[in-house]
Amino acid sequence: MAAAACGAALAVLTALPAQAHTPGPAVPHWDLKDTGAPAVRFRGLAAVDRATAWVAGTQGTVLRTADGGASWRNVSPPGAADLQFRDIEAFDARRAVVLAIGEGEASRVYRTEDGGATWTESFRNTDAHAFYDCLAFFDRRHGLAVSDPVDGRFRILSTSDGGRSWKVLPDAGMPAALDGEAGFAASGQCLVASGARDVWLATGGAARARVLHSSDRGLTWTATDAPIPAGDPARGVFALAFRDRVHGLAVGGDYRADQPSPQTAATTGDAGRTWRAAATPPPAYRSGVAWLPHSRTAALAVGPTGTDLTTDAGRTWRTVDPGSYDTVDCAPDLGCWAAGEQGRVARLEN
Template sequence: MKLFIASFLLVVFTSCKPEATLKAKHISNVEIITLLEDSLLNVRALEIDANGFGSFASSNGEIGGISKNGFEEKTSLSFQLKHDTIVPNFRAVAVTNNAGFALGISSPALLYKINKDSLKLVYKENHPKAFYDSIDFWNDLEGIAIGDPTDDCLSIVITRDGGGSWEKLSCDDLPKAKDGEAAFAASDTNIKIVGDNTWVATGGKASRIMHSPDKGRTWTVYDTPIVQGKSTTGIYSIDFYDENNGFAIGGDYTKPNDTIANKIRTTDGGKTWQVVANAEGPGYRSCVQYVPNKQGQELVAVGFKGIDYSSDAGASWTHLSDASFYTIRLLNDSIAYAAGNGRISKLIFR
């Protein structure tokens, strides 16, 4: 236990000077450096702070960190969590300035808080339909986690005390879910926060965007034109560059080469969405992220079919690699970390 807490806190509390952002031209290729490789490793939950320190959690209850010794990354699994005999399937992590959080998917849904001196189970939900997908924080005190409906709305739990306690919102205060509407625990990118604004992407037979302008107190829902209608279709990942410009990607993971209506863009804060790169560009992808400091023009998407890049806000795409990843986080415009089935890697874009 001491080894686990020490390793995780190295990630949460250590700081150093960020690596310099390279003033590069448009990305044309990617170098992939494997940091951790294990045939039993399966990671969809990954977070990187501004200094390049990271945390990850696996489908087998493992927690780990990416730390640095000089310029050399040190990536390791630190601890495997168990709740009684249950090994959590972690698909989401979050890090504040004071603590780290790891969220398991299915019943009992388990949310752990890790701080300087302790590891604590702070939320547990026993329900046959419980399935949590993503977690994020507005600040060090206020955070949100989302999951599939257990009643007639999406499951949303909120903390206002730094993650010490969590309260599930009533369906009376949330938009009603449509038949077959849920969310995908594919890359921990169902939630995007910019300031007080929060966007949540749903998927399945209906795939929509929920928006809150006030840190989860009130909600509006908007339709999208992304492919939907089956349990495997819809939005798998969402990102916003600012309060107006956002992008979502997904498709149907059972038909990963299909490129019809699987990429959508908004310029009005999520109220309306337009299909882009229709019938071209990448097919199903599980994660999309804006490249920092590029005015919302550059995007990187990953999935088990490879890595793709856009320099024109998603209108066209370049396939960079067939390397398989589930999720990615960009440190700056040239360095990212990605995780998937069997490995965690550092990506250098050039």
């Protein structure tokens, strides 16, 4: 579907009533794509455009499509079957950086420049206390990765050459972590960037959920409480999305299926200095969130129990699909993708 047609489809989606059952125009929906990987859970997702997307997940698996999901190529790094990939950032159809999570040497970064035909391991963590969760890039050269606190502070890894090499940044500008505070490697969205220098970090697990913000590519940070329940290792802010340097969304809750998540979303209009709880949040835990391209008010949130839509910049949400997804990403050409358990990958269709 051309970008113009997809734009019309998104317009229909944002205008859709909460309970629409009457016959009418086709309603945009997630169209599942057969990845051929039913045993893999994909928590890493990078939408390049409507034709091209990368997914990364368990069993060291990386897949890439260049035909809108009609076929998928297994481009997993060799020797990575024991790794868990939780985040992937793609610059185009050929260049991507993928993060494996875990304690000590299980946390690694790989980079490809040929569509996954070959990979180079560009970072392997050697600190037994570090556990990397997420990646984010400002542009094709500058990016960061974040580890759970080491010696009482979140650790930030930096690259200035597109992920070919990495260095640990000094932590003098990082506020002290709260007792039990950590990031969630649930969707590759616990660390997100917007513009050339701004980056935000979502946390949970402590008495309070917080969002940390840096405006100098990770050298100095400020921390703000978020109105999403915490107080337990399973609760907090799981994902962030910023449509510019000022307007952002946060989603999360309690990832345990048998636990309620009464307040799962929040918004900011001041770059994260303050956060306001959604008036009508998603009904359950959500692990991923993305703004719809070229929209100031529409976004999607996903989780194991469904997809929710907001058309008022995060103040109210309504469920539009019951399928299970862990992460969501949208490309500038209006290509929106979602991925999750049992090899599930879908593209938004009309």
